[in-house]
Amino acid sequence: MGGTSPCAGRPACSVCGEAAVFHMRDRRTHLCSTHLVADIRERVAATIESRRMITPGDRIAVALSGGKDSTALLLLLHGLYGTGPVDLVAVTVDEGIGGYREATIRSAENLARRLGIRQVSVSFPDLFGRSLDMLLRGRETRACSICGILRKKALVLAAERAGATKLATGHNLDDEAQSVLMNVFRGDLQRLARDPGADSGGRFIPRIKPLTYVSEREIAAFLLVQGIWEDLPECPYAVHALRREVRSMLAAIEYQRPGTMLCLMENKKKIETAYRERVGSVALGSCRECGDPCSGGLCQFCRLRRVLGL
Ligand SMILES: [Zn+2]
Ligand SMILES: [Zn+2]
Secondary structure, eight states: OOOBOSSTTOBBOTTTOSBOOEEETTTTEEEOHHHHHHHHHHHHHHHHHHTTOOOTTOEEEEEOOSSHHHHHHHHHHHHHHTTSSSEEEEEEEEOOOTTTHHHHHHHHHHHHHHHTOEEEEEEHHHHHSSOHHHHTTTOGGGHHHHHHHHHHHHHHHHHHHTTOSEEEOOOOHHHHHHHHHHHHHHTOHHHHTOOTTOOOTTSSOOEEOTTTTSOHHHHHHHHHHTTOOOOOOOOGGGGGOHHHHHHHHHHHHHHHSTTHHHHHHHHHHHHHHHHHHHHOOOOOEEOTTTOOEESSSSOHHHHHHHHHTO
């Protein structure tokens, strides 16, 4: 909100009055680089706290693809917990996507090394016998859903290898708000109403998403102001995804009406609560083949395994 800073006629940081580098459109505030980083860090700490995502003694497997979100996540968690009371391990999955994954894998390895964080890497050929490129031949239009299911399984296996008690992923506000809309479009009320913080009863490694309330734009700025920005290629399969259309639509609405994505997340929370009160908590069963949590019979991975002949 502040006035104009003496330097370069730029808006002033609402906290300290220095030249601002970022406009938080939904909160109508301007922030300098120091206060942007501090603001994001505080919000992530508050999200972790409010959902009791992390407890002392945890070993957190941080899904590190090497892309922007996971890079920011590892940096933030390292900033918050680098000296305890939890142990951080980076877990990286190489899906085998020619011409795209090599650069991001390298970026992931460099970051883990620079922060002194142990890294556990797995690959689709190791785990499933073939690379994603080979598995997708003739199935390119379903690339993101197939890859999503396999990658989720691979991350859990890597987290188990790392001896982790939690698996943290870099899903940001845009991803989560897109998922809310996509579940609405698909009419999937059960998935829409699922409480991500629900107790797993110790049957599987709980997944946590500490960046749920940090937008893609904020993550990009967070990396830029710290000089950690790397221009990496986009996944070649993303063109086929419904998510891509939802993403551009939601980004346009958010630009016109800042705060729309947060509003969607608030509504998801209300739906979770209402659903829980009416139907009881959305209890997950176990897959009859692999024992993983699922809503009934076979899990998505085991169903896909049959289709792909894994
Ligand atoms: Zn400031
Ligand atoms: Zn299964």
